[in-house]
Amino acid sequence: MDTTDSVPTEAGTVVVGAGIVGCNLAYQLTALGRDDVVVVDQGPMPTTGGSSTHAPGIMFQTAEDKILTKFADYSRQLYSDLEGADGQQAYKEVGGIEVARTEERMDFLQRRVENATAWGIDDPQLLSPAEVVEHLPLVDEEQILGGYYSPTDGQASGVVACDALARAAMDRGATFVPHTRTEDVVVEDGSVVAVETEHGRIDCDEVVVATNIWARQLGERLGVHLPVAPVEHQYTMTEPLEELSANAADVTDHPLFEQYENVSGEKATRLLASPDRPILRDQDNAMYFRTHGDAYGIGSYNHEPVVPDPRELGGNDPDGNQASVHDFTEHHLETATHPDRPDKAPRQASDELIPATAGKDLEHRYNGMFAESPNGLPVMGPVQGYDGLWTAAAIWITHAGGAGKALAEWMVNGTPSLPDGPIDLGHADVNRFDAHEGSWDFTRDIGGEEYRIVYNIVHPKWVWEGKQRDIRRTPMYHSHVAAGGEMWAEAGWEAPQWFESNADLVEEYGERIPDREGWEATYWSPIEGAEALHVREKVGLHDMTPFNKMEVVGEGAGAFVQRLCTNDVDLDVGGVRYTLMCNEAGGVRADITVTRTGEERYLLLTTGREVGNNHVAWVREHAPEGVHVNDVTSSLAAMVCTGPEARNVLSAVTDVDLSDDAFPFFTSQQFFVRNVPVTALRVSYAGELGWEFYTPSEYGETLWEHLVEAGEEYDLRPYGNGALNALRIEKGFRLWGADLDTEQTPYEAGLGWAVDMDTDFIGKEALEGGAEDLRQKVACLTLDDEEAVVMADRPVLKDGEAIGYVHSAEYGYTVGACVAYTYLPPEYAEPGTEVEVLYEGERYAATVREEPLV
Known part of the structure; x- marks a missing residue:
């Protein structure tokens, strides 16, 4: 690799980190025409010493998350087109097999087939035990019930891929600077202006933090608390196995061998040897396998979480030892320490599955580190409040190609995309996090929890238990608990899914609530159905506090809000309108309710959950000088009283005229509910007669109590998020982040009625003529x-x-x-x-x- 020892004095883009993420990003940026990209790393290149150097490079494409699967599919295609330094294809398409030891895992593998089919992975298959053994003859057929086979899965050496990507990027003008530690990012007036390295300053327009396990440290220097935790897992390689003797490989003549050996030592002789058969996962025992010539590599997540303090990671030492590798912990291999797998040690599980490894020496053993985020997805995108600061962390080799492509498109063309179209990164956006998630206590614990469940069968509705719960409580929390609320965590908020106090409604509505069994019955209660029907027929009260709320204030606020919104929001004070916000490509960035509360004051209401903060960041990013965007999510309690009896309930606690003539749909008024000041909106996400109420948080519990008391005569019941989802979906109301996101235009989403092409808004040009010829x-x-x-x-x-x-x-x-x-x-x-x-x-x-x- 033709790197340089001198640090350039200026660049357009500086990428900090030359591992698989940084190399992919430089490759993609230069492919899009950037020729002023500088990549710096504290280690040698391409063997930087990060996880790209020690990782075995197995690539299973299928994941429950579409983002990860699409990233992996693109990565496979990209690495297949790369030529390694030895002239061979960088990607080894040997296929991948996941085996099942339990019936529950076989059900999971069926879901694998369905996820792969949904996301477009080629030819996913379920195999019988005998068919698994046809592909993997050293697997004991008696130990398994079957397998999932993805023929296009395979392996890519991080070092080989980094070298190939960097060479291509340098051919297009990029500069790579090894042995150079980044000490700081210089920001002036909110904009990145330079990077300070140990060997000099690089003036630049933008910086990408692509340091994975080191990302948190660099972010802390800027006051950006990235919840990225380094976690350790074990990898070992057996002595030569007689059964694999025909596959012995001498890689010492590989062009990258000497560099690899300098960083990785003798294990480079194994890590550079390609697999000759499908890669393998035994997720019931949290283990994975691949061949290295005539040896088997054994990876284990089957131990208690080990989360190092990122402040103590440092860099490669003078003897060439990798910074991302810690000493092997023998007891984690020989003892059952995983909290969910207490009955079998990893070595025992491995030897049962592949008897040829039983009793064999493990010649190379180490604890390698990678990065985890709170939801197991990447942390990427532009950091709000810092013009020119980007992140690309918590990304594996498997996904780095797709992540690099999407991020480069985002940086150059304004929106993330892959060759087959736009990809929504709301759940991977760096701005999705709440303040508490930046604490090291939270990052450490949740990083460990993500490690614990990495190979578990995890239900889509599963929520954390025990660690890092009860962080954010709405003012009505204690009322919910008293009513038997089934509390789930959403973006740190404790929110009720249903209420046990409504169990009596199941008898009333039970004939209309079909029984469930199996996967769809997990984390579900028939009370959800009873609550939904009760709202349709009588009246219910729902806590909306976790929904994100923004106040936009200042001279020019009206023009700014109009610039954000697709609909005409030239409203009278008290007017309310549903509208969309689009990105530059015409994708739906958010759907919001806009209320004009004063001459130059607007209340914007949008989705909660983890994606809501992205919308706040988007609005703040575009706000002009003189317009202030205040996140009032926590300062305002919110609730909705909805159902046919809602007007009767509210009439008992206020003297305001609530008739259709006096208080029409999509209007707001400010008044008192008994002694509580409220801003009331005549809207309802449940799709029934209803009013949303917003009040300062200290009044929230009192307001809830007033409404509950007034509703006793009409059998008002609290209802949870389960019922709300059932109510909104049958009314056709979209849920951003689920059935609406940036991958759809308003016209594709059936929301063209919320677009007024006579106004001027972000994304308008992309939507010209977009009502016809829909994709x-x-x-x-x-x-x-x-x-x-x-x-x-x-x-x-x-x-x-x-x-x-x-x-x-x-x-x-x-x-x-x-x-x-x-x-x-x-x-x-x-x-x-x-x-x-x-x-x-x-x-x-x-x-x-x-x-x-x-």
Whole structure:
């Protein structure tokens, strides 16, 4: 690799970190025309000493998260096109097999097939034990029940890929500077202006922190608390096995061997040897395997979490030892220390699955580090408040190609995308985090928890238990607990999913609530259905405090809000309007409710959960001088009283005229509910007669109590998020981050009515003529079997071929069928079209319907 020892004095973009992420990003930026990219790293190149150097490079593409699967699929294609320093393809497409030791895991592998089909992975297959052994003859057939096979999975050496990517980037003008530690990022007036390295300053316009396990330290110097935790896992390589003797390989003549050996020592002779058969995962025992010539490599996550303090990581030592490698901990291999797997030590599990390894010496053993984030997804994108500061952390070799492509597109063209179209990164956005997530206590504990569950069977609705709970409580928290609220954590908020106090409603509505069993019954209660029906027929009260709330204030606030919004928001004071915010490519950046509360004062209400903070960051990023964007999520308690009896309940606690004439739909008023000041909006996400109330947080509990007391006469009940999701989906209300995001335009999402092309807004140019010739179109499905329920992320089929996937689904208790939202080719999105949903191995007939259903 033709690197330089001299530090350039200026650059357009400085990438800090020349591991697999930094090299991918430099490759993509230069491919998009950037020729002033400088990449600096504290270690040698391409063997920097980070996880890219020690990782075995196995690439299983299929994940429950679409982002990770799409990133991996692109990475595979990219690495397949790269030529290593030895003239060979950088990617080894040997296939990948995940085996099951339990029936629960076999069910999980069926979901693997369905996720792969939904996300577009080639030819996913379920295998019998005998078929697994045909591919992997050293596996003991008696130990397994079957396997999942992805023929295009494989292996990519991080060092080989980094070298190939960097050479291509340098050919296009990039500069790589090894042995250079970055000491600080210089910011003036909120903008990046330079990087300070140990060997000099580089003036620049933007910086990308691509240091993975070191990302937190650099961020702390700027007051950016990135919740990225280094975690350790074990990797070992056996002595030569007689059964693999035909695969012995001498890699000492590889062009990169000497550099690799200088950093990794003797284990370089194994790490550079390619696998000759499918890579393997035994997730029931949190282990993975690949061959290295005539040896087997054994990776283990099957031990208690080990989370080093990032302040103590340092760099490579003078003897060439890698900074991302710690000494091997023997007891973690020979003893069962994983909290969820207490009955079998990793070595025992490995030897049972591959008996050829039993009793063999493990010649190379180490604890390697990688980075974890609170939701297991990357931490990437522009950091709010710092013009020109970008992050790209918590990214594995498997996903680095796709992440690098998406981030480069974001930096150069304004929006993240892959070759097949835009990709929404809301759940991977660096700005998604709440303040508490930046603490080391939280980062450490949740990083450890993410490590613990990395190979577990995790339900989509699963929430943390024990560690790092009860962090954020709405003012009504104690009322919820007293009512038997089933509390789930969302962005740190403790939010009720249902209330045990409503268990009596199940008897009243039970005939309209189908029983569930299996995966869809996990983390579900029939009380959710009873609460939803009660709201439709009587009245309910819901805590909306965790929804994100912004106040936009100042001279020019009206013009600014209009610039953000697709709809005409030239409102009278007290006016309310539903609208969208789009990005520059016309993708839906958020859907919001705008209320004009004063001459130059607006209240913007948007999705909560982890993606809501992204919307706050977006609004702040675009705010002009003189306009202030205040996040009032925590300072305002929020709740909605909704249902046919809502007007009667509220009339008992206020003397305001609540009639349709005096208080029309989509208007707001400020008044008192008894002694509590409120801003009331005549809207309801449940789709019934209702009012949302906003009040300073200290009044929230009192307001809740006033409404509960007034509602006793009308059988008002609190209801949780489970019921709300069922209510909103059968009304056709979108949920941003689930069935609406930047991968859809307003017209594709069926929300063209919220676009006024006579106004000027971000993304307008991209939407010109966008109502015709749609790439995809939203479709509302109902299952033909009125008792059946499916979940999201499963393929939608037509004549046996996947034409889309389920974005969100829930049973519609009012319509008496499971409702699913998807996006289909326009010719299949017409009402009456018959399709199928593949779910848990069964095909469920479904029909496209006119929306809304209620």
